[in-house]
Every structure is written in C-alpha cells, then in structure tokens.
Amino acid sequence: MGLDPRLPESHILLSPHQMYAADTWAMQNGTSGITLMERAGKSVAEVATEMMPHNGDGTIIVLCGPGNNGGDGYVAARYLAEWGYTVSVMPISDIMALKGDAAIMARPWIGRTRPMDLNALKSADLVIDAMFGAGLDRDIEGDIAAVIEAVNEGSAVVLAVDLPSGLSGATGQVQGTAIQADTSVTFFSYKPGHILTPGRYYSGGIDNIHVVDIGISRDCLADIQVNTYWNTASLWQGAVFHPGPSSHKYDRGHVLVLGGREPALGASRLASLAALRSGCGLSTLACPSESYSIQATALTDVMVRRYDSSFGLLSIMADKRINTIVAGPGLGVGEKTTETILAVLNERRRTVLDADALTSLARQMVQLSDYSGQDIVLTPHDGEFKKMFPDISLDDRLSAARQAARQTDCVIVLKGVSTIVAAPDGRASIASNAPAWLSVAGAGDVLAGIIAGVLAQGLPLFESVSYAVWLHGKSGEVAGRGLIASDLLPAIAKSLP
Numbered sequence: 001m002g003l004d005p006r007l008p009e010s011h012i013l014l015s016p017h018q019m020y021a022a023d024t025w026a027m028q029n030g031t032s033g034i035t036l037m038e039r040a041g042k043s044v045a046e047v048a049t050e051m052m053p054h055n056g057d058g059t060i061i062v063l064c065g066p067g068n069n070g071g072d073g074y075v076a077a078r079y080l081a082e083w084g085y086t087v088s089v090m091p092i093s094d095i096m097a098l099k100g101d102a103a104i105m106a107r108p109w110i111g112r113t114r115p116m117d118l119n120a121l122k123s124a125d126l127v128i129d130a131m132f133g134a135g136l137d138r139d140i141e142g143d144i145a146a147v148i149e150a151v152n153e154g155s156a157v158v159l160a161v162d163l164p165s166g167l168s169g170a171t172g173q174v175q176g177t178a179i180q181a182d183t184s185v186t187f188f189s190y191k192p193g194h195i196l197t198p199g200r201y202y203s204g205g206i207d208n209i210h211v212v213d214i215g216i217s218r219d220c221l222a223d224i225q226v227n228t229y230w231n232t233a234s235l236w237q238g239a240v241f242h243p244g245p246s247s248h249k250y251d252r253g254h255v256l257v258l259g260g261r262e263p264a265l266g267a268s269r270l271a272s273l274a275a276l277r278s279g280c281g282l283s284t285l286a287c288p289s290e291s292y293s294i295q296a297t298a299l300t301d302v303m304v305r306r307y308d309s310s311f312g313l314l315s316i317m318a319d320k321r322i323n324t325i326v327a328g329p330g331l332g333v334g335e336k337t338t339e340t341i342l343a344v345l346n347e348r349r350r351t352v353l354d355a356d357a358l359t360s361l362a363r364q365m366v367q368l369s370d371y372s373g374q375d376i377v378l379t380p381h382d383g384e385f386k387k388m389f390p391d392i393s394l395d396d397r398l399s400a401a402r403q404a405a406r407q408t409d410c411v412i413v414l415k416g417v418s419t420i421v422a423a424p425d426g427r428a429s430i431a432s433n434a435p436a437w438l439s440v441a442g443a444g445d446v447l448a449g450i451i452a453g454v455l456a457q458g459l460p461l462f463e464s465v466s467y468a469v470w471l472h473g474k475s476g477e478v479a480g481r482g483l484i485a486s487d488l489l490p491a492i493a494k495s496l497p
C-alpha cells in the first residue's frame, strides 16, 4: 500500500538533497545515522517478507552498493536471515571500501556473501536492490548496467530500497539504465522521482511505493524549504470552496470563455461547460457573430454573447462580475488572437491561456512578465511548451516548468502523464492520478475550463490550479475507459471532493 493521500503533510516531496538535510537534522537532534539505517533496513526486510511465500521457501539476493543504500541492504539481509529466509548478499563493489555507517552495518553480516552471478540473479525469487539511492550522481554504465539488465530480464520479484538504482530521485528520469522494481520502500516522504514519470513506473506504481517512518521528526521541515508537492487532497483541501447555506451564484464567480470560428467550435463549449461543472456561479461564451447561432443553439446552461472586435469584447467585460477568462480553445492562431489576448490581459482578471492562445503568443513573443503580479495560468502540452520556451529543455520536466514560471511570472501547467503545476515563487505540484485514457481530443479544453471554474471562486492561485488538475484526473478515472471529452463533464460533478 502506498501512502494515504489524506494524511496531513503526505503531499510533501523531498529532493535527495533535502532528504540529506532531514537525515542530518535527525542526527544533530539525537538520532544516530546507525539508528536510522537500522530502522530503514528493518522496514525493507518487513516489506520483503510480504513479497515471499509465507512458508519461508524461496531465495532472496540482496544487491549491495558502495554507499549507505548498500548499508540498508546489509541490515535487511540480517533481519531476513534471522527470520529464517534463505538470503545472500551480492556486493557490486569492494566490501573493504565501504565507509561510515554502511561499513558498520556490513560487519555483523555473517550470512552468505557471494560473487556477482547474473544467472543466480535472474532465477532468484526476490532481489532486493540496495545498490544506489539518493547518492546516484552519474549515469550507470558497464558491469553495473549489466547487473541491472540481468535483474530486469530475470524472473525475480524486485524490491528497491529508497529508489530503484539508476533512477534520479529529483527528476524521475533514468540515468543510463535503471532497475524496474515491483515495489519500493522509501523513507520519511516520497521523492519527486517516485511521482514523476517514468520514475513512478520504475518504482512499481504509486500503490506499491511504501513510505516508512524511520524516526525523523517532522520538526526538521522547519529548516528545509519544502517547495515540491504531490498533488493530492492534503495539498489543497484547505483551499477548496464549499458553498455555505446562504451562498449565492455571484459568490462563486463568473467565467468568460472566448470562442472562435469553425472548425473548432466544440473546444470552447467544452471549456465553458467544464467551468460551470467545477463550481463557478456563471459561465458565458463569447464568440464571433458568424458562429453565434450555432453556439447559442448548442448551449443551454451557458450564456452566449457575440463579439467581433476587441472593443466588443471589452464591452462584455465591462461587467465586473466576470472575474476569470479562458482564451485559447478553438480561438484560432494568429495576430488577431494575440490582439484579443492583450486586450484581455489589460483587464487584469484571472486568465487561463491555453491551446491557440499559447501558439499565438509564441509567434509574437509577447512579454508576459510585463503583466507581472496578475493571476495568469498557461497550460501548455509539450509541443506548445517547446514553441513558447525553445531554450528550456524538457528532459527535466519539473525544472523546466519551474523555469518557465519564473521567466513569465505566470503559473505553468505542464500537461502530460504527471501534470506539473509550477508557480513563479518556486512551488510545484506533481499529479499522479490521470489515467492513460484521459489523453483524448478535447481533454485539454475541459482542463482549461476546470481551472477557470475553480479560479473564479477566488481561492489561492497555486492551490486552486493544483486542485483543478487533480479534479480533471479524477474525472478521467470516474468517466472510465473509452471516455470522450464530453464524458468528463458529468464526471466532474461526481468527482468533486
């Protein structure tokens, strides 16, 4: 079982560097490194027993690396041997070169230590991967890569200690090659690499990543600048708006969606309906005269207005109750769209820029940072991101989203399997709840509408956008396999927390 996302602070993610700070804090406040390692290794052994036949049959091999991850491995091997399992250690480096806590923990190991044997690894029942964890600092190559490949090709069930070896805890990327684990045991908190993809899959999937308490007090967090979060209820539940008995629709905001011309008329309809479903009080779709009658006929719950120029748009926006704008879905790419967006931005409402708006802005190189201090959300998928930020590499998506947020002073929603929300102040959330079948035409339009519908309710920006991304993923799960974008609309209502 993974961590319960409703637990307070379960959303905190610590990078490997921050985790070192937490370990150090614990050691300076009375818990020795040996004690932490003893608890870490014991918890690994406990999880291992759940992965083995209960009659004690089967063989376990513990692959031990040159650092403290290897130290955890020696402790786990000792407990498993004590509990009657057939366990051996296969070190991947010279045992005499072990240092510090790992050297101390290797000493009491009196069980079988065997030389590297790839065939034995392939046919073991369980392999415990204690090669590298937080200390991975370069790509895996050569003999160690061959060990990893043998484990991945073999039939053994694999338990990773802290992180699958070869996986970066900071980025979720594979460095050279990585262990494909069935289960992982990590300490104190998840790391970003467990939630980001592909790291989440290498770690065994979110339900198979155990977070265990090794006695580090939460007080350490006061000294660590936590700024990365798992996008779950514990992050935003305090910020979600629950209408009270006397609440009125005007308390819940009014979203204006800018619609365009054929052939993408459905996109803006999806966004305007998604906004309503997400709890805003009113939703209006403004569209050019030529598409007015089509949109007005298609929509019952959304008000439809016409505008043919920026001036026309401004007269609609003279209604100050309109507090959130969505521009992009079906709007068309070009100078006219850029002009419309600039007119909207000057009105200083909360604004979601998606799809065609992003492509248009990328072509015109508008300085979004000129609108600094305004609540603007950009929702690029990878293609749009590359056009908007050609100088930012997407190899490390978390850093990329953060960099773009800083550069534009906007909130960036970098869409994908693990959608990232990054704020200009450095905070970022990573979602893990979107099912693969959410990737359908129009799903992005629905997301833009959900974000606007939540933002219209006036709650804090970063938490609101993170919540909206979660709600979108949850709606995909509720709508189920085979969904089309419009199926998400009724599913939003069923997914509201």
Ligand SMILES: NC(=O)C1=CN([C@@H]2O[C@H](COP(=O)(O)OP(=O)(O)OC[C@H]3O[C@@H](n4cnc5c(N)ncnc54)[C@H](O)[C@@H]3O)[C@@H](O)[C@H]2O)[C@@H](O)CC1
Residues within 6 Å of the ligand: 023, 033, 034, 036, 037, 040, 041, 065, 066, 067, 068, 069, 070, 071, 072, 101, 131, 132, 133, 134, 135, 136, 137, 138, 139, 140, 141, 144, 161, 162, 163, 187, 214
């Ligand atoms: N006292 C502590 O600090 C605790 C540490 N813990 C464990 O310690 C781990 C971190 O320990 P370390 O900092 O020693 O780091 P690791 O044990 O993850 O690895 C560091 C060692 O691996 C080598 N290395 C890194 N990348 C390599 C590559 N690509 N190819 C070959 N060699 C490579 C480094 O040169 C170094 O010798 C955590 O992941 C966790 O499992 C836990 O026991 C809890 C307490």
Ligand SMILES: Nc1ncnc2c1ncn2[C@@H]1O[C@H](COP(=O)(O)OP(=O)(O)O)[C@@H](O)[C@H]1O
Residues within 6 Å of the ligand: 355, 381, 415, 416, 417, 419, 434, 435, 436, 437, 438, 439, 440, 441, 442, 443, 444, 445, 446, 447, 472
């Ligand atoms: N493999 C995947 N698993 C889960 N969600 C995904 C996956 N691929 C894409 N998504 C999500 O699907 C949505 C697609 O949005 P987008 O690319 O804008 O599509 P469109 O423009 O057709 O509406 C985004 O919310 C994205 O995060």
Ligand SMILES: [K+]
Residues within 6 Å of the ligand: 069, 129, 130, 131, 132, 133, 160, 161, 162, 163, 164, 165
């Ligand atoms: K490991």
